[in-house]
Amino acid sequence: MTASNRHYGSGDDAAHLRGLLADAPEWDLPPARHLHHRSMLLREIDQEQMAAPTPETPALQRQWLRPALLLPATAIALTGALVLALPGTEQEPGAKAEATEAQQAAAKDVVLTLDRIAAASMQIDVKPVRDDQFVYIRSLVRSNEGTFDGPVRLGAPHRREIWVSQDSAPVTRTGTIRESGKGVPMSGQRIPIENASQQGVPAGIDRPTYQWLAKLPTDTDALRRLLYAQTRPLENESKDQAVFRKIGGLLNETVMPPANAAALYKTVATIPGVSVTPDATDAAGRHGIGITREETGTAARDEWIFDRNSFTLLGSRSYLTHTAGTKPSTLYNSTAIMETGVVDRDDREPADKQKTA
Structure with a gap:
């Protein structure tokens, strides 16, 4: 059989043709690049x-x-x-390991920071508060002055004073508030309790007083069980977020024994999703460390601000996170605690005031 009579395509003919061609050049790829392309x-x-x-x-x-x-x-x-x-969205093993390590580091940071805050609260000298007295708080506040359904327009800081009743018996008013500044009243106004019956509302988780707070368990596990059992979540709010919010309310504008404050801070460290903000600023412009928690179920996020050195509570900030018409993390309220004290009447300022750093 001559070459002109061959049927190309057989195995021998293919081998013969390959022999006539020059060897294909090799690409000098390192093993890692081969694995990547594969x-x-x-x-x-x-x-x-x-x-x-x-x-x-x-x-x-x-x-x-x-x-x-x-x-x-x-x-x-x-x-x-x-x-x-x-x-196509699954993370590589290395990325997963890095994410896990970052999460563990963040969790350790939360525990360490709250432990320091709890230890600092134990150093504060607190005198017992009687039922017939009032807790006095003077603060600077920046609040939203925009319309209800319009964009947020944060106003200038203004002075706010509040006298909170410590009466353990049922009351229909929690105290007196006085604010000064543009658009706020100059004279004191008594604070009614919303939806209160004629008999009033006794001291409790929704109206914390010194005596009620002093009776809370100081064991973290016991306190956590009590708070989770008694806290009512808002609409679309998880129980974890509700307890975080409730503890913020218990710490705000109150006076309590140091052991109870420390127990509340340690309980915060057990709530999933809590994080530390390295730099947070209160309404007075003071920089500190923030403690916050965010979830998709609610449209707001609260942040508590603590002094970097003394770990005392400086104030708080509140954000709108995903509300229609606003940018993510839109600040709509900011406070700065300037002075605290205890008085016998709700029209007096304390002679012995505790200034916040």
Whole structure:
């Protein structure tokens, strides 16, 4: 058989033709790059296989592959777990390890910071407060002066004084408030309790007084059980967030024994999702450390601010996180505690005041 009569395509002929060609040049890729390209190729193949519609579900599969194009922005946050499970979004093992290490470091930072705050609260000299007395707080406040359904417009800091009744018996008014500044009243106004019956509201978790706070357990586990049992979440609010918010209310504009304050701070460290803000500023412009917690169920986030050195409570900030018409983390309220004290009447300032750093 002559060469002109061969049928090209047989095994021998293919080998003969390969022998006539020069060797293909080799690409000098390091092993790591080979593995990278191999991983990318396999991932693309997997995506193509996932994208190929089956007779049973001709369109569903393609819809789930691109959720960001189909869901509104508010729904994307709620389906984060689903998106993470889709092809092409899975983290590499190294990235997962780094994320886990970062989470562990953040959790340790929360515990360490709150332990320091608890230890500092134990050093404060607190005299017992009688039922017939008032806790006095003077602070600077910046609040939203915008319309109810309009954009947030934070006003200038103004002075706020409050006298909180410490009466353990049922009352219909919690005390007296006096604010001075543009758009706020100059004279003192008594603070009625919302939805209070004629018999009034006794001291308790929704109206904390010195005597009630002093009776709370100082054991962290026992205090945590009590707070989780007695705290009522708001609409769309988790129990963890509700307890975090409630502890903030117990610490705000109150006076309590040092052991009870320390126990509350240690309880905060047991709530999942709490984080530390390295730099936070109160309404007076003082910089400190922030303690905060955020979740998707509510549209607001509160942050407590503590002095970097003394770890005393300086004030707080409140943000709108994902409300229509506002940018993420829009500040709508800020406070700075300037003085605290105890008085016998709700029209007097204390002679022995405790100034906040």
